[in-house]
Amino acid sequence: MLELRHISQNYGDRVLLQDINLQVAAGEIVALLGPSGSGKSTLLSIVAGLQPPLKGSVWFDGQDITRVPPERRHFALMFQDFALFAHLNVLDNVAFGLVEQRLAKSDARARAARMLERFGLLDHARHKVWTLSGGEQQRVALARALITNPRALLLDEPFSALDAELRQGLREEFCRHIAAAGMATLLVTHDEAEARAMAARGVRLVDGQLRAAW
Incomplete structure (x- = not known):
């Protein structure tokens, strides 16, 4: 279980987060809603250990x-721009996390190929990521996140750049x-319809504090 206990954070003189408490169980998706600038991404960064x-x-x-x-947290953080490596092909993008964990490159690529097959992307393994469609890039990003068997998945507006039809299919896939x-999963979004489609529980960040959304 992922737990946030009494998290507070300021942005300059502004109180951005105030006494945030939240629990996310294994296999649960909790949606974190709120307008731009409310502190959603900051909270995600704190969970990821980036600040x-x-x-x-x-x-x-x-x-x-x-x-x-x-x-060392073994969490996976997915950004809205996918954050794929343009200089690497699809296979090596997915294998990257395993190589960073010091797995032999040949073994990492073999596991990455199996993950790409699972996502229907094996035919694109040797392609550069910038040649793929938005939906294909998002699946590559998800494959890269899952291959390291993360303990928690942190999603920051992961579908914002995609069209409505593609978003629906990817939500179901995720x-x-x-x-x-x-995986305990925290989904940051400003789209309540999307949040309700994915998460059984939602919370809203308002004036630095969390309130139950549903």
């Missing part, structure tokens, strides 16, 4: 990981894989 909170702590499975660096992998 420390002013106050409070981040816990996972009963352990305080607040001071654990991002690479939900299937999240449930199968049993």
Whole structure:
């Protein structure tokens, strides 16, 4: 279980997050809603370990990981722009996290190929990522996130650049894989319809505090 305990953060003189408490169970998707500038992405960055909170702590499975660096948390963070590596082909984008974990490159590529087959992308393995459609790039990003067997998945507006029909298909695909992998998932979005389609529980960030959305 992912837990946020009494998280607070300021942006200059402005109180951005104030005493945030949240629990996300394994296999659960919790949607975090709120307008631009409300602190959603900041909270996600704190969970990922990219910035420390002013106050409070981040816990996972009963352990305080607040001071654990991002690479040791074994979380996957997916951005709205996918953050794929343009200089690498599709196969090496997916294999990247395994290589960073010091798995032999040949073994990493073999596992990446199996993951691409699972997503129907094996035929694109040797293509540069910038030659793919938006939906294909998003599936590459998801494959790259899942291949390292992350303990939690953090999604920051992952479908905002895609058209409505493609978004619906990918939402369903994400939900299937999240449930199968049993990952605690925090979905940041300003789109309530999208949030309700994916998450059984939603919270809203208002004036620095969390309120139940449904």
